[in-house]
Amino acid sequence: MRIAIIATYTHPTRLRIKEPSIMQSSVPELIAGLCPEHAEVEIFNEKEADLPLDRHWDLVFFSYLHSYYEHTKVLSTLFRQRGMTTVAGGRHAGHFPDDAAKYFDAVITGEPESNVPALIADFEKGELKPRYSLPSQGAAAIRPYRYELIDFTHNKVRLPGIEASRGCPFTCNFCVLTGHERYRFRPIPEVIDEIQTRMRWNPNFLGLMGDAFVFLDNNLGGSPKYLRALCEALIPLKKTWGCALTFNVLKDESLVKLMAKAGCRYVYTGLESLNPDSIKAMNKGQNKLSEVDAVIRRVFSAGILLSFGLIVGSDGDTNEYLHRLPEYLADLKYFSVTFLGIVCPYPETPFFRELQAEDRLLPGTISRDYDGYTLCHRPKQLHASEVVEHFQRLCNTLGSLPNIARHYASKLMMSDLPRYKQTILFSGPEIVSIRNPLKNKERRYIAGLDAIEAWDAEQMARLGLTPQVLTGPGTAGARPTPDPGLAAHG
Numbered sequence: 001m002r003i004a005i006i007a008t009y010t011h012p013t014r015l016r017i018k019e020p021s022i023m024q025s026s027v028p029e030l031i032a033g034l035c036p037e038h039a040e041v042e043i044f045n046e047k048e049a050d051l052p053l054d055r056h057w058d059l060v061f062f063s064y065l066h067s068y069y070e071h072t073k074v075l076s077t078l079f080r081q082r083g084m085t086t087v088a089g090g091r092h093a094g095h096f097p098d099d100a101a102k103y104f105d106a107v108i109t110g111e112p113e114s115n116v117p118a119l120i121a122d123f124e125k126g127e128l129k130p131r132y133s134l135p136s137q138g139a140a141a142i143r144p145y146r147y148e149l150i151d152f153t154h155n156k157v158r159l160p161g162i163e164a165s166r167g168c169p170f171t172c173n174f175c176v177l178t179g180h181e182r183y184r185f186r187p188i189p190e191v192i193d194e195i196q197t198r199m200r201w202n203p204n205f206l207g208l209m210g211d212a213f214v215f216l217d218n219n220l221g222g223s224p225k226y227l228r229a230l231c232e233a234l235i236p237l238k239k240t241w242g243c244a245l246t247f248n249v250l251k252d253e254s255l256v257k258l259m260a261k262a263g264c265r266y267v268y269t270g271l272e273s274l275n276p277d278s279i280k281a282m283n284k285g286q287n288k289l290s291e292v293d294a295v296i297r298r299v300f301s302a303g304i305l306l307s308f309g310l311i312v313g314s315d316g317d318t319n320e321y322l323h324r325l326p327e328y329l330a331d332l333k334y335f336s337v338t339f340l341g342i343v344c345p346y347p348e349t350p351f352f353r354e355l356q357a358e359d360r361l362l363p364g365t366i367s368r369d370y371d372g373y374t375l376c377h378r379p380k381q382l383h384a385s386e387v388v389e390h391f392q393r394l395c396n397t398l399g400s401l402p403n404i405a406r407h408y409a410s411k412l413m414m415s416d417l418p419r420y421k422q423t424i425l426f427s428g429p430e431i432v433s434i435r436n437p438l439k440n441k442e443r444r445y446i447a448g449l450d451a452i453e454a455w456d457a458e459q460m461a462r463l464g465l466t467p468q469v470l471t472g473p474g475t476a477g478a479r480p481t482p483d484p485g486l487a488a489h490g
Contacts, residue, residue, distance in 0.1 A: 001124065002040045004057040005031045008064045008072045009046035012373040013440035014453050019047055020155035021430065022242075023214050027063040027090075027112075030163075032146035034116040041149065048154040053078065059123055060086045061116075062104070064093075066346060067371035070452055070467055073103035074459045080105065085128065087119065091176055092367070095348045099468055101130055109133040113141040139166055139184040147200040156204040157426070159242075161216040164191045164230060168219040170246060174343060174351040183222040188233050195237060208422060212240040214266075221249030228255060231262035240419045242266030250295045250306070260302040265423040267299065268338065271308040274328045275321045293332050303417030305427055309339035311372075312394065313387040315380040322382075322390040326397050336407060337398050338430045341372040342391055342445065347470050356471075364448025366467035373437045376447040388445045392438060399434035407431060 005028040011017040028043035035041050044051050053075075060079055064072040069092055076086040088100045089108035097107045106128055108115045114134035122128050147160050165185035171178045195213065202209040220243040221227050227249070234241070240263050247269045250256055259267075271292070299306040312322060329337070345352040345361070347370065355361050360378045369376050375387050382390075397403065412424050437443075444450050451457060452467070460466070 001036075001038070001059065002057045003035055003042070003059045003061070003120075004055070005041065005043045005061045006051060006063070006075070007043075007045045007047070008062060008068045008075065010068050010071045010368070010371075010453060010456075012371055012437035013443060014368075014450060015440050016453065016455065017436075017439065018049065019433070019436065020157060021047075021433070022157050022159050022426070023161065023216075024048065024155065024158050025063065026145060026161045026216055029145035029147060029149060030143075031061055031063070031089075031112055031116055032149055033143045034112055036117075036120060039120070041146070043146070043149045045154070048158075049151075051075070056082065057084055059120070060084050062086060062088050063090050064088075065090070065371075066092045066367050066470075067369070069367040070460065070465075071456050073100075073465060074456050074463065076103050077463050077465065078459070085123065089115075091180075091348070096468070097131055103465075105130075107131050111136045113137050113143065139163075139186045140190070142166075142186055142190075144194045144198040147198055150200060152202050152204060156202075157209070157429075159202055159209065159212050159214050160199050161214045162191065162194055162199065163216050164188075164220060165217045165222055165226070167222065168246070169222050170219070171350075173354070174345065174349055176346045176348060177218060178350060180348060183219070185223060185226050188226075188230055191230065192233050192237070195234075195239065211238070212419070214241060215243040217243065217245075219245050221245035224249060224252065224255060228258060231255075231258045231264075234262040237263070239263045240265050240423075242268070242423075244268045244270075247271055247292075247295070250299055251291060253298055256299055256302050256304065260304050260417060264304055265417070265419050266305045266307070266427075268307050268309070271310065274310075274325065275314075275316050275318075296332060300411055300414045303415035303420045305336065305411070305420070305423045307336040307338040307427065307430070309341070310337055310394075311341045311343045312391050313343040313375055313379050313382065317379065317387075318381050319386060319390075322394070325394060329398075336411070336427065336431065337434065338427065340391070340395055340398055340434050342375050342387060344370055344372045344374075345377055346370055361471045362447045363471060365469070365471045366447075366452075367470055368452045368467065369447035369450070370470065374445055374447050374450065384446050391445060395435050395438050399432050401432075404428050404431055 007025040007028050011019060024045055024047060028045060032041045032043055062072050062076060079086055085105045087106045087108060088104040093100045093107050094109040097109050100107045106119060109131060110133045114137050115132040118134060119132050142163055150160060152158060167181040167183035168177050169183045199213060201211055242265060245267060296306055345355050355377045362376055365376045375384050379387060408424065412421055
């Protein structure tokens, strides 16, 4: 039996662009680890390389995000026409299984550890069911990834990843985890064993990235007690690693020092905004902006590169705040931003339901628009065109070469811990990548005004497929006419 596992991808520019980076989707390696030993498994990540459309597999698993749905269902339709059986999984498929069932032979709505083996067993018996929703077996059921299937030639800076926990204990109103996934963690001995015995390392750059990995957890610090125990267990391994966690964890100075001792050299946290009103609107109470400067200095001094994600377009945002944002960042001398996006009301979130009730979702919004770089709603204090103008200006400012130079100058000498300086140097391209969404000069960044990728549009027209509309309770249908007011001012 031949199995393909595909992580699909469409670039924020809506052009056919690849974007190699340190952290990548590891869902293909996860699912591969759940396949039977007798299966011939191939994995593909469209963010790194093109998918060979001339190949044939018996069973094809697709992992995708909301904004990749139109592209993924095109691929699934093409494969099904050639006799292949296709499976959809992930958060979008879990929330819209009826729509996905139109384009895939089976839909997984539960966690993979329970459902992938059951689906494969049914497929081999010729008894495939249209939907698989077996309950979770808990974090202890997470199996080792198939690291040996990673091809580091497609992405020379990629690091292998591992899960120690899933979910998050917080309830940010825009987060896809809120109300849908509780926080839980794996037994630490299993995590350590996977790192020691299963993980494969990036051989590029003369081994400079060897023995380095990333935790793929949404919030590695969801339980500070667990994080402490994990760090203690990591110290003897002498590995270098990075993770994502919430800002509140970094206020514990002793824990930060323990993380550094255990090999942590990189932390990403979604601070989201420096505007207290925006933080309040997101229900992100764990971020106390008055503590930002002291925490940032402390983390860098400990030998850890701290980077942030910021978003624009929140209900608390104003023109004055967004105009002055570069000043606020300059005041925080050690601040590093590696992601800048537009706040996105993902359909399964409290934020989406709030906007839906207030009739603030933009007409013509389809699944492709929920990408974190497209405005899908009317903010309370900004016009849509103003959000876009601020987003474009900030991308150019934060991703500029002078900003990279300031980043290196202010941070390179803050610690002498092993691999700290190397981590700082590798972070430069991540900061420059903030400008990548601007490469398509035709992009409008407003839902309903941007066409989907030309190849996907051509295939959808040929195959008779229509975009999934996500502005209300309905999830399918023809694309409505965009709001003429937005077209005039966008």
